[in-house]
Amino acid sequence: MSTDMHNxxxxxxxxxxEAGDFTSVEITQHFLDRIDxxxxxxxxxxxxxxxxxxxxxxxxxAADERRAAGNATAWTGVPFAHKDIFCTDxxxxxxxxxxxxxxxxxxxATVVDNFKQQGAVCLGKTNMDEFAMGSSNESSFFGGxxxxxxxxxxxxxxxxxxxxxxxxxxxxxxxxxDTGGSIRQPAALCGLTGLKPTYGRCSRFGMIAFxxxxxxxxxxxxxxxxxxxxxxxxxxxxxxxxxxxxxxxxDYTDTLNNDIAGKVIGLPKEFFPDSLxxxxxxxxxxxxxxxxxxxxxxxxxxxxxxDLAIPAYYVVAPAECSANLSRMDGVRFGHRCDDPKxxxxxxxxxxxxxxxxxxxxxxxxxxxxxSTGFYDAYYVKAQQIRRLIKNDFVKAFxxxxxxxxxxxxxxxxxxxxxxxxxVEMYMEDKFTLSCNLAGLPGMSIxxxxxxxxxxxxxxxxxxxxxxxxLNMAHQFQQVTDHHKQTPANI
Amino acid sequence: MALDRSDVKSIADLARLAISDENIDxxxxxxxxxxxxxxxxxxxxxxxVQPLAHxxxxxxxxxxxxxxxxxxxxxxxxxxxxxxxxxxxVPKVVE
Numbered sequence: 001m002s003t004d005m006h007n008x009x010x011x012x013x014x015x016x017x018e019a020g021d022f023t024s025v026e027i028t029q030h031f032l033d034r035i036d037x038x039x040x041x042x043x044x045x046x047x048x049x050x051x052x053x054x055x056x057x058x059x060x061x062a063a064d065e066r067r068a069a070g071n072a073t074a075w076t077g078v079p080f081a082h083k084d085i086f087c088t089d090x091x092x093x094x095x096x097x098x099x100x101x102x103x104x105x106x107x108x109a110t111v112v113d114n115f116k117q118q119g120a121v122c123l124g125k126t127n128m129d130e131f132a133m134g135s136s137n138e139s140s141f142f143g144g145x146x147x148x149x150x151x152x153x154x155x156x157x158x159x160x161x162x163x164x165x166x167x168x169x170x171x172x173x174x175x176x177x178d179t180g181g182s183i184r185q186p187a188a189l190c191g192l193t194g195l196k197p198t199y200g201r202c203s204r205f206g207m208i209a210f211x212x213x214x215x216x217x218x219x220x221x222x223x224x225x226x227x228x229x230x231x232x233x234x235x236x237x238x239x240x241x242x243x244x245x246x247x248x249x250x251d252y253t254d255t256l257n258n259d260i261a262g263k264v265i266g267l268p269k270e271f272f273p274d275s276l277x278x279x280x281x282x283x284x285x286x287x288x289x290x291x292x293x294x295x296x297x298x299x300x301x302x303x304x305x306x307d308l309a310i311p312a313y314y315v316v317a318p319a320e321c322s323a324n325l326s327r328m329d330g331v332r333f334g335h336r337c338d339d340p341k342x343x344x345x346x347x348x349x350x351x352x353x354x355x356x357x358x359x360x361x362x363x364x365x366x367x368x369x370x371s372t373g374f375y376d377a378y379y380v381k382a383q384q385i386r387r388l389i390k391n392d393f394v395k396a397f398x399x400x401x402x403x404x405x406x407x408x409x410x411x412x413x414x415x416x417x418x419x420x421x422x423v424e425m426y427m428e429d430k431f432t433l434s435c436n437l438a439g440l441p442g443m444s445i446x447x448x449x450x451x452x453x454x455x456x457x458x459x460x461x462x463x464x465x466x467x468x469x470l471n472m473a474h475q476f477q478q479v480t481d482h483h484k485q486t487p488a489n490i
Numbered sequence: 491m492a493l494d495r496s497d498v499k500s501i502a503d504l505a506r507l508a509i510s511d512e513n514i515d516x517x518x519x520x521x522x523x524x525x526x527x528x529x530x531x532x533x534x535x536x537x538x539v540q541p542l543a544h545x546x547x548x549x550x551x552x553x554x555x556x557x558x559x560x561x562x563x564x565x566x567x568x569x570x571x572x573x574x575x576x577x578x579x580v581p582k583v584v585e
Binding site: 102103104106198199200213239242243245305307308310311312314315322326329330331332333334335336340341342343344345346347348349351352353355360361363364365367368369371378380381382383384385386387388390421422423426437438439440463 | 493498501502504505506507508509517520521523524525527528529530531532533534536539540541542543544545546548550551553562565566568569570571572578580581582583
């Protein structure tokens with residue numbers, strides 16, 4: 001047992017537990033101590049909303065016993081964390097909102113259950129933008145999260161707590177969710193590997209809904225190998241999620257070492273506009289040239305509807321959120337106002353007090369877009385544009401194996417820098433949204449740094465082609481060390 | 491599309507959201523600028539394009555109409571802000 005166990009990857013921890021180098025209780029305690037001193041203290045990172053210390057240690061002990069009994073899997077006793085959007089039976093689940101600041105779910109999300117079946121050890125629930133609406137983690141009711149690379153900057157969002165926790169090595173990996181970039185953008189800004197799978201790959205049951213036709217769960221890890229290990233158990237067909245797709249789950253770790261020579265990489269010219277920051281363009285292109293050295297070829301392609309992704313997304317996501325969040329009414333669970341004078345007053349004040357500004361804006365935009373007389377002009381029009389965006393990708397994948405580009409326009413920005421103008425904040429997601437609208441899998445892997453801050457390379461795969469993306473990312477990580485960089489003083 | 495104060499009030503009302511009077515102007519500016527962004531969609535002709543409801547065009551899956559839930563009433567009621575005799579309490583709705 002060593003004092004720098006926190007630098008181990010998931011795969012290394014799994015092997016270390018198997019070899020008996022340390023127990024689950026020992027490594028769990030090590031990470032819990034780090035959370036105490038680096039996260040939950042004054043001026044700390046604030047990446048956790050809830051730390052489930054006692055439960056984690058009990059689960060670790062049970063995992064060690066399971067291992068002793070000879071029933072361990074690769075995941076038994078391995079510590080990790082869940083984004084606070086996944087319902088956990090008996091454990092506070094807030095979704096970053098005052099509205100759910102007292103909500104203790106009576107059941108587990110399917111993704112949560114999948115980890116439990118393996119005997120994995122959840123250390124707590126990570127901070128996030130309120131109801132996953134945001135790109136900076138500044139909309140959390142529980143306060144912003146600091147980016148461990150530079151504490152004046154934001155970690156990205158909405159899975160900013162998960163990203164910061166992994167970057168600071170408070171956990172080796174964490175779950176995230178991605179509706180418009182909420183796994184890939186924070187992964188890029190915190191120097192991690194993050195993957196949003198094909199829509200329908202991971203169950204959405206018990207994952208608090210933001211925009212149901214876009215939401216998807218996925219892993220946030222140090223390496224592609226770890227992402228494969230995590231996706232292996234996050235993926236499952238689920239009767240309880242009507243949008244879950246019954247598609248066989250391969251062992252994603254099996255194909256990591258396949259030869260990638262001969263793969264064709266498409267570079268959409270719309271992802272490299274003249275306005276793109278020159279250092280970002282150079283960093284991303286340098287990463288892509290590593291793939292050329294591995295025998296891949298690069299081809300310019302066009303996704304002509306790319307610019308329509310932002311306007312279409314800001315109809316679809318708010319419209320679906322206004323419907324989904326109507327269940328927060330102060331009657332059955334969640335925040336309730338004091339002394340309501342009638343039922344209307346109960347609804348309005350409970351919601352007015354329980355929701356923050358960004359959530360209110362999106363509910364109002366969605367309500368407007370779905371209201372009588374506007375439905376065709378907004379929602380139907382946006383769904384037609386989704387078809388055009390999907391068609392662009394389908395055509396592109398006739399000639400390429402994978403698509404690459406930047407994840408974000410810039411590295412992490414300073415807290416407060418975009419918070420005055422919602423539309424300016426929305427531009428942060430310009431390269432990630434089209435993937436969600438088309439339902440395709442997308443990934444961010446560390447590509448280098450600009451001014452000491454990490455930036456990501458985005459990979460977009462064809463439907464159900466996660467194994468190919470993980471294979472390419474893993475091969476890239478065998479010849480580069482961007483993913484091994486950690487923040488100073490961590 | 492510019493939304494004025496009365497538009498914002500009626501949208502908030504439809505959404506059952508109490509918003510304070512001093513915030514209405516702020517919301518009116520912000521929501522109008524979001525709608526300006528959204529209206530960039532109008533630059534493209536989508537006549538005859540089939541709206542995409544599910545990314546992989548999956549259809550609704552059906553299940554047999556059988557009871558699958560067990561009775562967890564007490565557990566489900568534990569989150570209720572106000573309850574009596576196992577029922578949710580709300581202000582009087584019918585006079």
